[in-house]
Amino acid sequence: MGKATGFQEFNREMPEKVPAAERVKNYNEFVHLYTDEKLNQQSARCMNCGIPFCHSGCPLGNIIPEFNDAVYRKNWEEAYTILSSTNNFPAKTCGGNTSCFFSNCTFSALRTAVTAFSCAFVG
Secondary structure, three states: OOOOOOOHHHHOOOEOOOHHHHHHHOOOOOOOOOOOHHHHHHHOOOOOOOOOOOOOOOOOOOHHHHHHHHHHHOOOOHHHHHHHHHOOOHOOOOOOOOOOHHHHOOOOHHHHHHHOOOOOOOO
Protein backbone atom coordinates (compact mmCIF):
# COMPACT_ATOMS: atom_id res chain seq x y z
CA MET A 1 0.00 0.00 0.00
CA GLY A 2 2.84 2.45 -0.32
CA LYS A 3 3.53 4.11 3.01
CA ALA A 4 0.77 3.94 5.62
CA THR A 5 1.38 7.54 6.70
CA GLY A 6 2.51 8.86 3.30
CA PHE A 7 -0.64 10.92 2.74
CA GLN A 8 -0.01 12.66 6.07
CA GLU A 9 3.70 13.26 5.50
CA PHE A 10 3.74 14.44 1.89
CA ASN A 11 1.64 17.03 0.11
CA ARG A 12 0.54 16.44 -3.45
CA GLU A 13 3.02 17.91 -5.88
CA MET A 14 2.40 17.96 -9.59
CA PRO A 15 5.39 17.73 -11.92
CA GLU A 16 6.58 20.98 -13.43
CA LYS A 17 5.68 21.81 -17.02
CA VAL A 18 7.54 23.59 -19.78
CA PRO A 19 6.09 27.12 -20.18
CA ALA A 20 3.45 27.42 -22.93
CA ALA A 21 5.61 29.87 -24.90
CA GLU A 22 8.24 27.14 -25.23
CA ARG A 23 5.78 24.31 -25.89
CA VAL A 24 4.48 25.85 -29.10
CA LYS A 25 7.95 25.65 -30.65
CA ASN A 26 8.05 21.83 -30.80
CA TYR A 27 6.18 18.61 -30.16
CA ASN A 28 8.35 17.40 -27.29
CA GLU A 29 7.04 16.19 -23.96
CA PHE A 30 6.27 19.19 -21.78
CA VAL A 31 5.75 17.55 -18.39
CA HIS A 32 9.01 17.17 -16.49
CA LEU A 33 9.66 13.89 -14.73
CA TYR A 34 9.81 13.72 -10.96
CA THR A 35 13.13 13.22 -9.24
CA ASP A 36 13.43 9.71 -7.79
CA GLU A 37 12.80 11.11 -4.31
CA LYS A 38 9.64 13.01 -5.35
CA LEU A 39 8.36 10.01 -7.29
CA ASN A 40 8.74 7.84 -4.22
CA GLN A 41 6.99 10.42 -2.02
CA GLN A 42 4.06 10.90 -4.39
CA SER A 43 3.49 7.18 -4.84
CA ALA A 44 3.65 6.81 -1.03
CA ARG A 45 0.53 9.02 -0.72
CA CYS A 46 -1.84 6.39 -2.15
CA MET A 47 -3.89 4.93 0.70
CA ASN A 48 -5.03 1.72 -1.08
CA CYS A 49 -8.62 2.40 -0.04
CA GLY A 50 -11.00 -0.43 0.73
CA ILE A 51 -13.11 0.68 -2.24
CA PRO A 52 -10.73 2.44 -4.66
CA PHE A 53 -13.03 4.71 -6.69
CA CYS A 54 -10.01 5.77 -8.73
CA HIS A 55 -10.41 2.52 -10.72
CA SER A 56 -13.73 3.73 -12.09
CA GLY A 57 -12.34 7.22 -12.70
CA CYS A 58 -9.64 5.89 -15.00
CA PRO A 59 -11.00 5.44 -18.53
CA LEU A 60 -8.49 2.62 -19.05
CA GLY A 61 -9.47 0.77 -15.88
CA ASN A 62 -5.94 0.93 -14.52
CA ILE A 63 -5.33 -0.55 -11.10
CA ILE A 64 -4.03 2.62 -9.52
CA PRO A 65 -3.36 1.63 -5.88
CA GLU A 66 -1.41 -1.46 -6.90
CA PHE A 67 0.56 0.51 -9.48
CA ASN A 68 1.41 3.22 -6.93
CA ASP A 69 2.52 0.56 -4.46
CA ALA A 70 4.84 -1.03 -7.01
CA VAL A 71 6.29 2.41 -7.83
CA TYR A 72 6.75 3.15 -4.13
CA ARG A 73 8.67 -0.12 -3.73
CA LYS A 74 10.65 0.71 -6.91
CA ASN A 75 9.54 -2.54 -8.47
CA TRP A 76 9.41 -1.27 -12.05
CA GLU A 77 8.79 -4.67 -13.64
CA GLU A 78 5.72 -5.21 -11.46
CA ALA A 79 4.51 -1.65 -12.15
CA TYR A 80 4.80 -2.30 -15.89
CA THR A 81 2.97 -5.63 -15.56
CA ILE A 82 0.14 -3.96 -13.65
CA LEU A 83 -0.27 -1.28 -16.33
CA SER A 84 0.00 -3.82 -19.13
CA SER A 85 -2.81 -5.89 -17.63
CA THR A 86 -5.37 -3.18 -18.43
CA ASN A 87 -3.74 -1.10 -21.14
CA ASN A 88 -2.07 -1.88 -24.45
CA PHE A 89 -0.05 1.35 -24.29
CA PRO A 90 1.34 1.40 -20.74
CA ALA A 91 4.29 3.60 -21.67
CA LYS A 92 1.98 6.63 -21.94
CA THR A 93 -0.75 5.94 -19.41
CA CYS A 94 -2.72 9.17 -18.98
CA GLY A 95 0.47 11.11 -19.72
CA GLY A 96 0.14 14.50 -18.14
CA ASN A 97 -3.63 14.20 -17.90
CA THR A 98 -4.14 12.65 -14.51
CA SER A 99 -7.31 14.62 -13.84
CA CYS A 100 -9.36 11.67 -15.11
CA PHE A 101 -9.28 10.07 -11.67
CA PHE A 102 -8.53 12.96 -9.27
CA SER A 103 -12.22 13.58 -8.64
CA ASN A 104 -12.68 9.90 -7.84
CA CYS A 105 -9.82 9.67 -5.36
CA THR A 106 -11.35 8.89 -1.95
CA PHE A 107 -8.69 11.03 -0.31
CA SER A 108 -9.85 14.10 -2.28
CA ALA A 109 -12.93 14.29 -0.06
CA LEU A 110 -10.65 15.44 2.77
CA ARG A 111 -7.54 16.87 1.12
CA THR A 112 -5.89 17.05 -2.28
CA ALA A 113 -6.13 13.87 -4.31
CA VAL A 114 -3.26 11.46 -4.66
CA THR A 115 -0.94 12.03 -7.62
CA ALA A 116 -0.69 9.02 -9.88
CA PHE A 117 0.48 8.25 -13.34
CA SER A 118 2.71 11.28 -13.50
CA CYS A 119 5.21 8.53 -12.95
CA ALA A 120 3.73 6.33 -15.64
CA PHE A 121 6.28 7.19 -18.29
CA VAL A 122 7.84 3.78 -18.09
CA GLY A 123 8.81 3.33 -21.72
